[in-house]
Amino acid sequence: MTRPVQFRPHHFLCALGFQGKGYSGSFTQNMAAIVAQLRGPDGGDTVIKVTAQADSICTPCPHRRGQSCVKVAQIAALDDRHAQALGLHAGQRLTWSDAKSRIRTHVPPGSLSDLCAGCQWLEFGLCEAALSELHRG
Numbered sequence: 001m002t003r004p005v006q007f008r009p010h011h012f013l014c015a016l017g018f019q020g021k022g023y024s025g026s027f028t029q030n031m032a033a034i035v036a037q038l039r040g041p042d043g044g045d046t047v048i049k050v051t052a053q054a055d056s057i058c059t060p061c062p063h064r065r066g067q068s069c070v071k072v073a074q075i076a077a078l079d080d081r082h083a084q085a086l087g088l089h090a091g092q093r094l095t096w097s098d099a100k101s102r103i104r105t106h107v108p109p110g111s112l113s114d115l116c117a118g119c120q121w122l123e124f125g126l127c128e129a130a131l132s133e134l135h136r137g
């Protein structure tokens with residue numbers, strides 16, 4: 001049996017907005033494989049377990065330190081804001097379809113400058129573009 005995909009709270013939005021950019025080649029390759037599964041024909045049924053630690057996306061990240069991250073303070077703040085916005089808690093399991101529905105309900109277009117404040121990828125606008133696309137259906 002394959003292990004379920006694990007996401008820390010802010011990585012649900014990262015997975016939505018991912019367009020092939022990342023911290024290293026192996027990071028990007030791993031995240032691309034996860035996102036391809038989510039965006040595949042049955043991707044909405046993918047079960048994701050919420051974790052408060054390093055997750056499936058963090059695994060090959062050059063910033064990961066064991067179950068933590070060199071950017072721990074910034075990442076913890078991001079995770080707290082996203083967990084609150086999407087109603088997530090560690091140990092919870094939800095499908096990618098449910099996650100997208102929560103994003104649609106609780107994260108309006110234009111809100112990422114607050115929700116994702118401090119994230120280096122924000123300025124590229126890819127996540128806001130993906131969020132708008134999700135709201136357009």
Ligand code: SF4
Binds near residue numbers: 055063069070075
């Ligand atoms: S920067 Fe930290 S939270 Fe982000 S993917 Fe890397 S290890 Fe995970």
